[in-house]
Amino acid sequence: MTLFEIPRPVSGDVVDLIIDDHRMFETLLRELRDATADRATARATLANLLIAHGEAEEAEVYPRLRREDAITGHEEHHGHVEHAAGNEALLALLEAKGTDTQKFDSAVEKLAEAINHHLGEEEQTILNGARADVSAKERAELGQAWLTRRSKLLDQDCGDIENVRRIVAEAAREGLLEEAESEE
Template structure:
């Protein structure tokens, strides 16, 4: 099994760090589309970094950018909704038994669609205002906090159960529509 390394920077501007993760998402998605790649390893790495990244943004980045008036409540809430949609698509991908099936390919396509949409919106409506409205020092301070939370989630590891719990919580809190079975 090929391991896909997840970079673990120790400092940086939060905008640059988030952009670096976005590029990593895109690289891992390319690997998931490549039938000759170690898709299982790419899936595991992508799951770990998506969850760590999203949780760090929701716990620290979005609230702090709101306090700095770089983004408003609606933008933060929309980002959280998109993270929940990404986690839901990620769960479907993680639940695929193999990586050589049409179900797997369909799950990759669905995840790519919600992930690319989120990356584009976040870079335009959250990261651009953060660049313009937040001082360089505050972005570096926020980068350190982002990396701390991201690192804790990477250290804890991500399993299908982790993602299932995040999706269930999003449904219970109304971030995602209630499941038909509830």
């Protein structure tokens, strides 16, 4: 067991579950800023959770919320763009040699900016849309589907640097990173 165990619930309201992960991202970012913390473990944990969380959202949550008219196509696409930017920042953090360098600290801050921006927007637009326009029963079904996908990805060590490189390369081919840069 690592110091930062990723919770693995099997059911719940998708909105609450996603927000729980958001709070864990914030905790892990604080650990990454702390020179006395186990930064290597925090980095690995954050990589796995961030990739599993985002990939499961894109596969299970965003399409269903769009079908329910809880979010627009623009909001769905914007979520993809922000995930791509976060994944690119995550890759830079994973590529930093060691955890006690300026390069590492700079990569942590760039990742924190991307994550914090996305969390704020997602909680205000996408998740509020889900709360307002999707029934509790449907949010529970969606929560289970999201958790199932998330757990499968976590079991595959989805935050491995080679997988993150693959995901970032795919986002670049799709033009998502260019869109993220133009929004800055």
